[in-house]
Amino acid sequence: MSSIKNPTRDRILSATWQLLETEGAAAVRMSDIAKAAKISRQALYLHFPNRAELLVATVRYLDEAHDVEARLAPSRQAADARTRLAEWVGAWGGYIGEIYGVARALMAMRDTDAEARAAWDDRMQAVRHGCAAAVRALATEGLLRPDLTEEEATDLLWTLLSVPSWEQLCITQGWSAERYVGVMQSTAERLLIGHAQ
Amino acid sequence: MSSIKNPTRDRILSATWQLLETEGAAAVRMSDIAKAAKISRQALYLHFPNRAELLVATVRYLDEAHDVEARLAPSRQAADARTRLAEWVGAWGGYIGEIYGVARALMAMRDTDAEARAAWDDRMQAVRHGCAAAVRALATEGLLRPDLTEEEATDLLWTLLSVPSWEQLCITQGWSAERYVGVMQSTAERLLIGHAQ
DNA sequence: CTCTTTATTGACACGGTGTAAAGTTGACAT
DNA sequence: ATGTCAACTTTACACCGTGTCAATAAAGAG
Numbered sequence: 001m002s003s004i005k006n007p008t009r010d011r012i013l014s015a016t017w018q019l020l021e022t023e024g025a026a027a028v029r030m031s032d033i034a035k036a037a038k039i040s041r042q043a044l045y046l047h048f049p050n051r052a053e054l055l056v057a058t059v060r061y062l063d064e065a066h067d068v069e070a071r072l073a074p075s076r077q078a079a080d081a082r083t084r085l086a087e088w089v090g091a092w093g094g095y096i097g098e099i100y101g102v103a104r105a106l107m108a109m110r111d112t113d114a115e116a117r118a119a120w121d122d123r124m125q126a127v128r129h130g131c132a133a134a135v136r137a138l139a140t141e142g143l144l145r146p147d148l149t150e151e152e153a154t155d156l157l158w159t160l161l162s163v164p165s166w167e168q169l170c171i172t173q174g175w176s177a178e179r180y181v182g183v184m185q186s187t188a189e190r191l192l193i194g195h196a197q
Numbered sequence: 198m199s200s201i202k203n204p205t206r207d208r209i210l211s212a213t214w215q216l217l218e219t220e221g222a223a224a225v226r227m228s229d230i231a232k233a234a235k236i237s238r239q240a241l242y243l244h245f246p247n248r249a250e251l252l253v254a255t256v257r258y259l260d261e262a263h264d265v266e267a268r269l270a271p272s273r274q275a276a277d278a279r280t281r282l283a284e285w286v287g288a289w290g291g292y293i294g295e296i297y298g299v300a301r302a303l304m305a306m307r308d309t310d311a312e313a314r315a316a317w318d319d320r321m322q323a324v325r326h327g328c329a330a331a332v333r334a335l336a337t338e339g340l341l342r343p344d345l346t347e348e349e350a351t352d353l354l355w356t357l358l359s360v361p362s363w364e365q366l367c368i369t370q371g372w373s374a375e376r377y378v379g380v381m382q383s384t385a386e387r388l389l390i391g392h393a394q
Numbered sequence: 395c396t397c398t399t400t401a402t403t404g405a406c407a408c409g410g411t412g413t414a415a416a417g418t419t420g421a422c423a424t
Numbered sequence: 425a426t427g428t429c430a431a432c433t434t435t436a437c438a439c440c441g442t443g444t445c446a447a448t449a450a451a452g453a454g
Contacts, residue, residue, distance in 0.1 A: 026308030111223030164361035
């Protein structure tokens with residue numbers, strides 16, 4: 001739909017995405033993006049006021065392209081808390097790999113650009129909500145590890161599933177996506193579920 | 198010792214440290230550091246060839262000032278693997294808070310500066326070795342969770358104890374240092390020790 | 395045919411890093 | 425006293441990437 005309405009904007013976004021995914025994030029300049037989208041650097045500023053907003057728009061574009069909602073549905077519909085947790089870890093954990101390039105660029109901008117920071121924090125809060133929901137489900141089934149508050153458990157799961165953690169395991173240490181998700185699922189269980197099981 | 202040999206160099210390093218600890222890392226420019234050290238911006242370049250090397254030197258300076266070796270000794274001398282793990286998590290986890298400012302600045306430079314990247318990676322590998330040693334101790338006492346290889350367990354512990362994870366919990370979520378260390382110790386146990394306990 | 399939108403080219407300001415050159419200051423040796 | 429050396433200062437500038445501005449071109453819609 002957005003692709004029909006405004007083809008160049010779309011071309012820009014997909015070029016941005018592609019560049020961020022392949023090059024190292026910091027190396028991608030506005031001029032690189034313009035070149036890849038086959039417009040002048042200045043034309044970029046006709047569509048996006050600055051780099052930060054372009055990155056934010058790219059994230060939204062990716063969400064749309066990957067149909068995030070559909071991915072998260074199984075987690076919400078899970079019968080019991082345990083499978084809900086596993087589904088959630090699988091869904092989000094698997095998604096990180098696909099947005100990593102853009103995520104990385106946005107994270108790097110946090111330090112210098114308030115808007116980028118806000119956008120990133122907002123998205124991460126959404127992830128935290130997902131974690132909170134999974135923890136809540138565990139708590140209502142009485143499965144939650146007793147020495148943690150729900151808050152703490154949420155923070156812990158959220159941190160385990162953070163992008164930097166994913167980066168460390170999958171990029172630095174070369175874990176495969178399957179291995180990552182598998183280990184994270186068992187780890188999350190261990191981490192959160194009280195030993196009464 | 199370094200303080201006796203070269204007072205201005207020392208003043209620069211301590212100014213850098215102080216600024217990075219108080220201001221947000223990215224906001225600290227070379228000129229700010231110069232001003233804080235009461236020398237001209239150019240004199241900075243008489244002591245350090247560029248920003249990256251200044252940051253790296255600051256990290257070393259901090260290590261010396263905080264006597265890292267002494268902090269890590271209890272972990273290495275621990276009687277059993279379990280207390281070794283707890284000591285290690287406590288020592289490193291507690292240390293992060295004191296170097297966070299500099300660490301943050303160095304991490305931010307990774308994207309643009311190869312030298313900064315190398316320096317940071319080197320330090321993180323040292324941390325990973327600490328994790329590996331703790332895991333190894335667990336393994337030789339037969340305590341290691343059986344569904345993980347030693348490699349995987351090391352990576353997992355290392356990621357749990359990473360600076361970004363610390364940041365998310367202690368800065369973003371406002372955990373106190375004690376709470377962080379306490380939760381991390383019990384979490385690490387849960388994460389790594391097989392249920393034969 | 396003209397208005398509007400989208401794009402182009404070229405130029406420039408700003409901020410931060412790093413370089414270069416010439417001059418100042420103080421300590422110390424002879 | 426003089427000369428020398430090192431640390432430091434001031435001033436200036438090059439480079440890069442972001443973002444702004446103005447003048448102009450092309451193309452479709454009314």
